[in-house]
Amino acid sequence: MFSREESAKIRKEFWVSYGKSFPRKWLLYNTKIKDFGFKFVADRKTAEVTLDIESSDEIQRELLFDQILSLKKIIESEYLPEVIFDKEYTLENGKLISRIYIVHQKKFSIHNKDTWADCYAFFNRTMPKFELFWDEYEDYIRQAVI
8 A cells, every 4th residue: 555645656657757758749628628538547557548438518528428329330340449438437436427538448457667668668559549539520529519
């Protein structure tokens, strides 16, 4: 077990190491849609690449999610076959969002440095596919923004 301070230090080291090892400007929140962005997620048990729709406006969140869901077959066949669509995903803090995501399938813990390299490779394989999808379908997805 790690103290809160030790855990925070390890998490910071994970992200700093990733940024230094793989310097690249990712799209992430630069979608220009409020409360809509791509994320890297890494915790004690899992790693994921996500597209989070966090709008507190339930209608807006649903419209954006449904717009992307309408592209599900394309996403699965051309970009990310293992993608998961979750219209009502609850974050650890209890906030309800919609999340489209891919889970890293190998054993991972942010506290185990031996698992970091595989996770970094997963991030670098997966996020560019998500970004390519966004580049291709951004205009269509934006049609759901009210």
